[in-house]
Amino acid sequence: MPEATDKYTWHKVFSSADEAKEQVALRKLQLLEVEGRAICFAHTPDGFFAVDDACPHLGQSLSRGTTNYLNEVICPWHSYRYNLENGRECDYRTRNAVLHPVELRPDGVYIGIRKPE
Template sequence: MAEQETKYNWHKVFASVTEAAAKVPVRKLHKLELENQQICFAHTATGFFAISDTCPHLGYSLSKGTTNYLNEIICPWHSYRYNLDSGRECDYKSRNATTYPVELREDGVFIGLPKQV
């Protein structure tokens, strides 16, 4: 944890896991703004994820898309698929998306954004 504390600025986005699940049900997406960046917060059957809201293909909002059973987010514009764990574009047609760590703590749900050096 100490290494991650020095690499990331942690932002509390929900007061609890219960609140996160109520506001972002399974298979739903929610757009957040942290440090002037648009972040897509996703909830799937395997957990919570954070990924850049801007599709690397042509810049459309990923939070307007959907998720699938493969733990991918699907851009609503051209159906490009990005793995929520790694950000990898699944068909190698576009650059990968940026993902961010999500931590579930006793005092809430946090997203880590890399510290600027």
């Protein structure tokens, strides 16, 4: 569950959920740049998810990886798997991935970037 929206700046990345589905096919990933950050945008059967693109293990682009039936993004270098709902690496071998909330609104699909504290 995303935290209070005042902790985020919201960025429209698609004009609608239909456009997001057309641009990012089911079970696929796409690299987006949001507020100067590389974001891996995922479309899975459970919905849309956003995570920092750099793998916490060694920095490889997660958007070059794949997703699986467990709703995880899999790094293409060393197959580290990160849960798209909570960011946890499945075997606790490295730091968790940084997640960003995704909101579907009547006017589009938005990604929240946490404001500096």
